[in-house]
Amino acid sequence: MPLTGLAIGCLGGGAMAQALLTGLIKSGIQARNLYVSDTRHERLDYLSRELGVNGRESNRDLVRESDVVILAVKPQVVEEVLKETGDLFQPRQTLISIAAGITTRFIEKFLPEPVPVIRVMPNTPCLLGCGASALCSGTNAGDRDRERARAIFSAVGRAVEVPEGLMDAVTGLSGSGPAYMYVILEALADAGVRVGLPRDVALLLSAQTMLGAARMVLETSEHPGRLKNMVTTPGGTAIAGVYALEEGGLRVTLMRAVEEATRRSRELSGGLK
The missing domain is CATH 1.10.3730.10 (ProC C-terminal domain-like)
Known part of the structure; x- marks a missing residue:
């Protein structure tokens, strides 16, 4: 499995992050290899207690510890989070964004070259493990990164790959x-x-x-x-x-x-x- 032995972290601990972490655990990923950060202490405590994942109060600590980072914050705070953490990313990592409407090109402006970025448009049935997700690749993403993203979102439903120019159509449909x-x-x-x-x-x-x-x-x-x-x-x-x-x-x-x-x-x- 493309995710075996990897540390996977969610920047943001909202409902979609919880769904992804739950799906990964059900697919066989060990909770000790999963990380989540959030500004709300009570939310971190809840996710750590309920799922057994590692809570981190610092976004920078989470990025340092993760091989795959899922950007799971609201679109309006993406720039703030990337300004805080962007300098830490390395080419060995994969950054996956589920922030609606945020392009890979926009994200790449805050990262050192050549960090791989994958953009994903999931939908809310991911919360029940029957979501529909579409993914597209940034400039530096390769087969390894696409396989990682497909494995994560296949754990909460079905995932397909499309060109980034079709992501607005994906948003309109699924x-x-x-x-x-x-x-x-x-x-x-x-x-x-x-x-x-x-x-x-x-x-x-x-x-x-x-x-x-x-x-x-x-x-x-x-x-x-x-x-x-x-x-x-x-x-x-x-x-x-x-x-x-x-x-x-x-x-x-x-x-x-x-x-x-x-x-x-x-x-x-x-x-x-």
Whole structure:
């Protein structure tokens, strides 16, 4: 495994950092090889107690001790953290950033050459080990660094590699996508209530149906159109429902949502190139 024997540290101990550390432990990485830093003492105590990882109050100490450093702070404090720690990074290390909208070029400005940088766009289902993450490489990142990043994010879901120019599109699709799914899920549950189901039953059936449909696509590798055709019998209930969806413009509305979220991501990251 690309991570065996490596010290992995998270700069920032928020929810995503906790998800990554938990996933790594479940994948077989020893907690003694994992580090986390945070400005909140109570948060460090909690992560150390619950996960058994090494808490560090100093970001600089964490960078010194880690072979792989995950930059897991909010985008607005990335520059501050990199100004504090950037001089410590070495080419043997891999710096992985999950800060939304922050480009590899922006990060590299604060680092000695040639430090490898990998940028990752995860999404919130990583918290449950079923996230979707896309990664791209900075100027100095090689196969070793990409393998390290893929191993980390495969521990909390599925990971793919894309060119950095497509990261805004990733943000518009999978990064923002859970919100779209929640809107659809809520609407399905409301529809169930409208036709007579108790709300808790309607919500459970809607959520499990969405989960099952997604797993069918991932585990059979069948095109979703083919899977849809398997459900829609001639003159049946499913095709009547699909017709109503098409009539209401659901397909175009979802496509427009991804386009708008992608556009907004480009606006937000425009000053951080």
